[in-house]
Amino acid sequence: MSLASELAPADHDLRTASATVLRPVESWPGFRYLAGTTAVGLVAILGFICWGWQMYIGMGVSGLMWPVMWGAYITNYVFWIAIAMSGTFLSAALYLFRARFRSAFSRAAETMTIWSILSAGLFPLIHLGRSWRAYWILPYPNQRRLWPNFRSSLVLDSYAITTYLAVSLVFWYIGMLPDLAELRDRATGWRRTLYGIASLGWTGSIRDTSPFLKLYILLAGLELALVFSVHTTVAWDFSTALIPGWHEEIFPPYFVAGAVFSGLAMILTLIIPIREWFHLHDFITVDHLEKVCQLIIVASSVLTFSYATEYFIAWYSADTYERSAYWMRAFGRYSHPFWMTVAFNCALPLLFFWRRFRRSIPLMFIMSILMNVGMWLERFVFIVTSLAYSFDPAAWGIYHVTWIEIGITAGGFGGFLALFLLSLKVIPALPTAEVRRDILEARRQRQALAAVGLWPPPGSAGGGQPLAPPPAAGS
């Protein structure tokens, strides 16, 4: 049996599929959704209060102090930019490879990208202290003829992120046009007007569809190139510095592998509650989730290999400072988060080799959260330990995370989750047009199989007898 026939929801036709996917947008939210959104929204408000307090009092309320001047805020920045990277990576790559299980995740992944870029973009502003001067990084004409230094990887990073936000927004919005048009046709009153404006007059005609398909494949290709460049640029923030533990050539691909891993874990964390709350069991099946778990095994293996390479190169280089940095990472003051990183990112995903773990949704959900924790700690460990234990032991220092930083970090998570959940009440959680295409494709395949007597499958209810094996050669 082909993949399309396996994965398309068998009990739905095009109309019921649309109705089921669009129901959460058109109906009142359930209690669990409301409670969840309110809870994360309150955490986001807490984060903003902490940020306001930091701006009022000053950066002294954070634990940032020489020699560790990059701490929880930059950790959050790298964490969120990785989540953003992997969302679009997942959507674009699966589209280009024509993966049929894409429709179960693409909308959630793209929406995750948009909100996580915004979360990521907030943290350099928070870290800046005087956030209101962030515009200095933009190339705006001024009397003093001051321009950004385009030889700095930090400036390059701001260009990478703003480009990524713009292109991801285009990819997300244009891909949504057929769904918005369907919502327009089903809505009444002011909602019809709003969806009418948002859908730009899409009718699904050849005139709309033909350039749309060309546009979408081009955008997917461009996005794929962009995601690699964005996280590579983030990696340069560290690898262009001379700090032991940062100054490494492996950083760009290692960052990309980590981003894919954390994004896949985040997709599971987000999609599992959505599947329950929005009753999308027919469209996000255990088979779909199992495929994400299989991808996690691959990403985790690449990540583990990268960790091992880092340590090997530190040893092989025979550089005292490099060896010292890695020794202190594993056995110094921050050894607990380091070993948690190894446990959650390298050992835990190995459980997915067992089918029981890949098909148990509660286990999958818990493991995905732990992997996210592991990925946050990974960034914390390599950022902080490298600064805390740099060249001269006389210049070593310990960084303590303060409650303000914890509050702002939690606020980042709360804000991201609240915006993600709220947006799925306005736009469908799944791309309905693609779900319909999958159903249509599955229908075509079934018709083709039925034409040669292979549908329903032999041995199944309504099917014929299993086919006899072909005669052995020579018989």
Next chain:
Amino acid sequence: MPQWPATLMHDDQPAVAPVFRGVLGSFADEEQLRAAHALADAAHLGFEVFMPVADEELLRHLRFRTEKNGVRFWTLFGAIGGFVSAMALTVWTQRNWPLVVGGKPIVSWPPFIQPMFEWVVLFASLFCAGGFLLLSGLPNLHLHPAYRPEFGVDHFGMFIPCGLSEAGMARTILAQAQAEAIFPIYDHGLGRLAEPTQAP
């Protein structure tokens, strides 16, 4: 010649004489649409198709090759524009404020490649989206008069634009392809849909 009512306007619509635009067939199955396409093609009639899915295979069958449309050229122009703009921005701003950092040359090409790449992708994507909007005629405040909501869900539509003299042939073609319903399509020159009634 179809014996359909000459005007099908709502009361709240302006009293402008409706113009006959053509005949629309609604199909529940894509095979019927393919059959209608073959018949319309054989009769050298133009047509517009509405599909509930953006499906490349069906488009190919209808002989609309997506790789042949102009979006790719827009993308290329955008990419070239982005490259030139980023090169101009980086080189000009650094020469305008020549601050030496870390002993590196004022115009350092290796780091400048990064903003050039970003702007290639940015401009290519924005031009790609602009080209799509231009070619598809979006945003369009008024929906096509033949568009019906079921074409966004589970039905395929084939609209054959024609005058009243060809309406009979168009209707026969759609009926032969087993259209579920056939509608005469009128509009008022304002692009507003005059609600069609099902053909007898």
